[in-house]
Amino acid sequence: MTEFKVPELGENVAGGDVMRVLVNVGDTVAKDQPVLELETDKATIEVPSNVAGTVKEVRVKKGDKIKVGAVVLTLDDASTGLGAGNGAAAAAAPPKLAPAKAGAPELKAPEHKVLPMPSRAPQEPPASQAAAPAPARPQAPAPAPDAREVVPASPAVRRLAREIGIQVNEVTGTGPGGRISQDDVKEHARRILTSPSTALGTGGGRATRVLPDFEKWGGVERQPVSNIRRVTAEHLGYAWNTIPHVTQFDKADVTALDALRKQYKDQVAKAGGNLTVTAMLVRILATAVKQFPQFNASIDTERGELIFKKYVNVGVAVDTDRGLLVPVIRDADQKNISQISIEIQQAAEKARDRKLTLEEMTGGGITISNLGGIGGTYFTPIVNWPEVAILGVSRGATEPVWKDGTFEPRQMLPLSLSYDHRVIDGADAMRFLRWVVEAIEQPFLLSLIG
């Protein structure tokens, strides 16, 4: 039988009032487990037990005034096997005292409660050693020790995992009892290398789930993912996971604009361009972002800064047989619609001929994605990170529009604006989209302020 006495509580602390007894008769108490809440004249402290065992008797109760050395509990010994001597040798560290604030009313004392540091198992030191001073010459960092848990993997499998940088306890074992084989480790590594969270980046390092065996339900064919697909997946996955997206919709009356387009189409064609709604929208967006500079910005979360660009480059999503490509029209604000039409035409040809360079596909400030040639009403485009907005354009259609007391057939163009809500507020986005709609409906506005 052991007794637990109030230990030395700190300098000039002779004892205190029992606020709470944290254990009851029959409880098992571990060494360093708090057993008593004691209010001293300096602070309220939790007093950890310096012995272990089963509580046989509690000798104090709430409200008691007790002194250092008073018997609090009697315990039945937990047999400790080695019995390295008397319990006295292993006296617990004195509990920490939190200094009371000067003049703080005594009733407030519980606020200054300090929990004793949890005691650690003695096996701990090697782990902290892992972070010891760096070796004098460059060397592979000491692999982190695997958790103390026993992993059902043979030594050779564990070594393979360590050598190829796999945490063996993260591998799903397919053997009996979850045993991890060399193949399981390799499969895990392969999955990491090709999983959406890395190569096909859904980003975010989320755990990937195992695919079912599709062949259970019929024949399948496996094809390697093309480079463009891989890059696209990586890029859009990252954007989707990073950017809080909002998409807003509106419709623009393009009747007048389309009439102008038809009127000047041939003229532009002679110059080698194709006068499209897209080309016109590129010019409109270029002017719009000058009115709304936060739509031509990027966010630097590392440094907590917004980056406003003093140039206006507009990306144009192009559908090719190899996948999605986005050539960038540089300084679109300084080019007329004819020039832009020619550039888009050239870029589209280059894209199809696989001649578009990486240089020509980077540096955009805002992107336009026009699916109108194919169809659809609205869609929610993904912002082309590090940009903060993208304008989606769907197929225009003739609709009855209520105007001046009658329905008039008007050519209406559905617009979808997705944006990074971290940078752009909803109201600003709507203002921006309204501005674009008005610019479409009043082409003269471009000449007026563009």
Next chain:
Amino acid sequence: MAETTHLAVLGAGPGGYAAAFYAADMGMQVALIDEEKNPGGVCLYRGCIPSKALLHVAKVIDEAKHAGNWGVTFAEPALDIDKLRGFKQGVVDKLTAGVGSVAKLRKVKYIQGRATLTGPRSMKIAGAGADTKEGRQGLPAETELGFEHLILATGSHPTRIPTLSLDSPRMMDSTTGLELPDVPTSLLVIGGGYIGLELGTVYATLGSKVSVVEMTPGLLPGADRDLVGVLEKRLKGLFANIMLSTKVVKVAEEKNGIRVTFEGDVAEKEQVFDRVLVAVGRRPNSKIPGLETTQVTVNAQGFIETDPQRRTAEPSIFAIGDVAGEPMLAHKASHEARVAVEAIAGHKAVFEPQAIPAVVFTDPEIAWCGLTEAQAQAEGIEVEVAKFPWGALGRAITIDRPDGLTKLVLEPKTGRILGVGVAGSGAGELIAEGVLAIEMGATAEDLKLVIHPHPTLSETLMESAEVFFGQSTHVYKPKRK
């Protein structure tokens, strides 16, 4: 000018020489430094090996005595203690010389001497006299040695307790006990751990009246009680007295022996013994001269602190074996040796065994590895235990040793083997299968499905796995569901 080498290994026990040899095999230039004439360390000179030679003799004596039960009676053994000592010494010499010659073949430079570190990459060696490569031709009394890496494998020594220290030839520790000065009429073994029980067994079988005193309530602290129970039953017949929960508070030399004063659970508080053997554990040899010239750190227990690769706080220095932490076992040291050498060679090796076997070479032997039942209980790990008593096993009965127990500590859901314990004749050999099973992540089902040779004691492992499923051939114990 001081000589330099890729790797210096300080201490040539089973950790040190394993490290030196492996490093040499990997193409490093290696110097192995030890005070003995040959590599071997405590294990070969003053530990595992000589004690096992003596225990083998004890076993033969014991079996001869038992043969009476089988209708074969031998005369009382006549003891030629010089010859016995000679046999033991022969074993030691043969093994240490063997290791020495293997060092030579591997071109490991063996330096006999006492080293003092002079910095993280250099040491002085005093009294260097033997260089195995050129034989014992005169090296200077003090040489300097530079190294890129150093492995400290300085081992441990028997714990000395001041109150039990008495300058008397009657007082022995494991080292002097193994020298077998004589067969005392009465011997008190202080410490019921494996060293005390093994040496006690030797002396008791040779004819001493052996008493064992242990401070804790049981022999072999740390081992599961049911395994110890098997041994204890037999030891009660072999030893004159086993005093548990008892402390020795005083030893004093008298004309006829050592007067020992006990405190605790014992009737006779004072007894006189011919000799006293103190076997209360071992302490790491971490007081290495010149260690303070490096950044190597030593913890409160005296062990050198290392990371999982066995690298100390000084990046060029590693520590392995007894000096680097518990358990202080030769096979742990040799395994760490390989880890450290591989780390030095730039591999990502770490020391991460899932089971380190422990063997007590008493008769019967006790061996265990992995999780013990006691440990599972203490740590609140839910396990299922499957036990197979040897009384039901053909092989155990044919050798007239039905006093045995094989147990598996299993994860309840998967039946994965987390720990294995064996008490019985030859348990030390049987445990290797348990270690393999744990390291390979085997389940009870695996063990059950592996054909074990009949009739052998190894069947107990298979049968205990069958017990887990309630299907043991030789034990009727249906599974409660």
